[in-house]
Amino acid sequence: MAGRIKDEDIALVRERTPIADVIGEYLQLRNAGGGSLKGLCPFHDEKSPSFNVTPSKNLYYCFGCGEGGDTISFVQRMESLSFAEAVETLARQIGVTLRYEEGGRSTARHDSGKRQRLLDAHRAAAEFYSEQLLSPGAVTARRFLDERGFNRVHAERFGLGYAPAGWENLTAHLRRKGFTDQELVEGGLATQGRRGAYDRFRNRLLWPIREVTGEVVGFGARKLSSDEDGPKYLNSPESPIFHKGRLLYGLDLAKRDISREGKAVVVEGYTDVMACHDAGVTTAVATCGTSFGEDHIKILRRMLLGRTNQGGKVIFTFDGDKAGQKAAVRAFAEEHGLTSETYVAVQPDGLDPCDLRLQHGAQAVVDLVENPPPLYEFMIRNVMEGYDLSTAEGRIAALDAAAPVVASIRNEGVRLDYGKNLDRWLGLMDEAFVLRRVKQHMRGPRGRGPAPRPHSARPVPTPDAGEAPYDLGDPSVQRERQALKIAVQYPWLAVGFDAFTEEDFTVPQHRAVLKLITERGGVAAAHDPAAWVNSLREAAPNDTQRDFLTRLAVEQLEFYGELDEHYARQILGTVKTHSINRRESNLKSRLSRIDAVSQAEEHNRVFTELMALQQQKRALQEERASGM
Numbered sequence: 345m346a347g348r349i350k351d352e353d354i355a356l357v358r359e360r361t362p363i364a365d366v367i368g369e370y371l372q373l374r375n376a377g378g379g380s381l382k383g384l385c386p387f388h389d390e391k392s393p394s395f396n397v398t399p400s401k402n403l404y405y406c407f408g409c410g411e412g413g414d415t416i417s418f419v420q421r422m423e424s425l426s427f428a429e430a431v432e433t434l435a436r437q438i439g440v441t442l443r444y445e446e447g448g449r450s451t452a453r454h455d456s457g458k459r460q461r462l463l464d465a466h467r468a469a470a471e472f473y474s475e476q477l478l479s480p481g482a483v484t485a486r487r488f489l490d491e492r493g494f495n496r497v498h499a500e501r502f503g504l505g506y507a508p509a510g511w512e513n514l515t516a517h518l519r520r521k522g523f524t525d526q527e528l529v530e531g532g533l534a535t536q537g538r539r540g541a542y543d544r545f546r547n548r549l550l551w552p553i554r555e556v557t558g559e560v561v562g563f564g565a566r567k568l569s570s571d572e573d574g575p576k577y578l579n580s581p582e583s584p585i586f587h588k589g590r591l592l593y594g595l596d597l598a599k600r601d602i603s604r605e606g607k608a609v610v611v612e613g614y615t616d617v618m619a620c621h622d623a624g625v626t627t628a629v630a631t632c633g634t635s636f637g638e639d640h641i642k643i644l645r646r647m648l649l650g651r652t653n654q655g656g657k658v659i660f661t662f663d664g665d666k667a668g669q670k671a672a673v674r675a676f677a678e679e680h681g682l683t684s685e686t687y688v689a690v691q692p693d694g695l696d697p698c699d700l701r702l703q704h705g706a707q708a709v710v711d712l713v714e715n716p717p718p719l720y721e722f723m724i725r726n727v728m729e730g731y732d733l734s735t736a737e738g739r740i741a742a743l744d745a746a747a748p749v750v751a752s753i754r755n756e757g758v759r760l761d762y763g764k765n766l767d768r769w770l771g772l773m774d775e776a777f778v779l780r781r782v783k784q785h786m787r788g789p790r791g792r793g794p795a796p797r798p799h800s801a802r803p804v805p806t807p808d809a810g811e812a813p814y815d816l817g818d819p820s821v822q823r824e825r826q827a828l829k830i831a832v833q834y835p836w837l838a839v840g841f842d843a844f845t846e847e848d849f850t851v852p853q854h855r856a857v858l859k860l861i862t863e864r865g866g867v868a869a870a871h872d873p874a875a876w877v878n879s880l881r882e883a884a885p886n887d888t889q890r891d892f893l894t895r896l897a898v899e900q901l902e903f904y905g906e907l908d909e910h911y912a913r914q915i916l917g918t919v920k921t922h923s924i925n926r927r928e929s930n931l932k933s934r935l936s937r938i939d940a941v942s943q944a945e946e947h948n949r950v951f952t953e954l955m956a957l958q959q960q961k962r963a964l965q966e967e968r969a970s971g972m
Contacts, residue, residue, distance in 0.1 A: 564578075623707070
């Protein structure tokens, strides 16, 4: 087996993979000023963006949870990969051939890791299924598509395929390509039987399910014959690469338009996604055989982040039957995790987007999602429909049923507005009475105050805290931090930094960074700024210090105008001056405690040290005054 990837190839991958492009595949980034970008952190739940990306340094850092690193570490974390697997993934995307060290020589690596093997197998499977859709045996599959208004162009756009009716068509094909039965079973492409592995999908129309990056990680399969056993729809099982709770079908195609339009349409089926996209609703996505849940919310929130930090618009489309109403209830339960405006589009005659397009044309699909009612209104009216509003008893019963729905709205202003609407919809004409009823439902058991809210996770401490106190309100800490940021971000302007000693810094975290910079040859050795930051991070002895360095590398400097050598000198000089003042104060205090007669030698030594320090201080002041 080949050894580690050559350092120069790793550096090449870093250089050729712009971090904004890579991270932009997973979340929406907005301009944060100063050459930085910001978005919602994919590593912890937040409603205001604290995740910063600095393209000039190819680094990211979250000021909320402390996660940071470069392009490689981001892919590692997002895809649960090893370092080598992340490098290989990025290298494949940009067309870089990696070389590996083995026995003192370079060689090409053939073992790409388990995850990559599974992705390769799925890519080969998707190609095989796509070819089979044009075969004579796929006539039923093609008829299914034709009956729903889809043709070959649609099939190619979404990568549709057909699984032949035999037991080992795909399995035999992939074996010939070098994949093992164990890999096929683990990836969910095959099932283990008593006589060996056999195809999981047989005589089914297939939709490849892709990650947001476009890589095929699983399949959704529709049964074509009612005489055959098995469920109507069969999805890939959970595997190292397929996690249906974290996937949205069609997101790879819809992500750009979702971010641009600030709107996402959530439908229920694969053909609904196809119908929406064909009709021009290109922000449509669907869950993959599971209900819409918390992880889906996080994905959409990252995609929908707008310039005003509002979450955009999410429109759920559900069938008009009872199952569709239950789906709406589930969506309502999850809605509180969305910072978006949430709406529900239900066709009165119960048609889903696919059937709606087929029977009434593409414009009907556009109209369906054009002006849908808000989810809150849909839920309140849905509850009210079960009561006879023509009688006083029915109106009061409807009020008691709908009031808890209104009470569950967290935003006070929105809750008040819907309380007033509820009075109008019921026809009671007594807003105060309705609002009192709503308020009663906001209390916990027996009216003893507000109902308890879900326990929120404890904030993750930032790497700044380390093992020693770190007070960002301390002016000395602020000054030193500025100096370190200059040394890390603008080493060519950090003239005089290499003369600093540990005595010049007041906290252990800063002394550790100084030591690291000194060991790397000082700022004088920073010939390539981008490589300089990476070399410091790689040389960091632990994750805490590495995270701290990343933070220093992406934090903006607190100054006005453009940083130049003069201003950098001022910052570094201020740190040095305060350091001298501290030492001067300590020496004077020490000198006052020494007896000049009985401890003459010690007194003279400290006095000489104090004079040298004061001379150094005067020289520094003269240098700063001259503008050197």
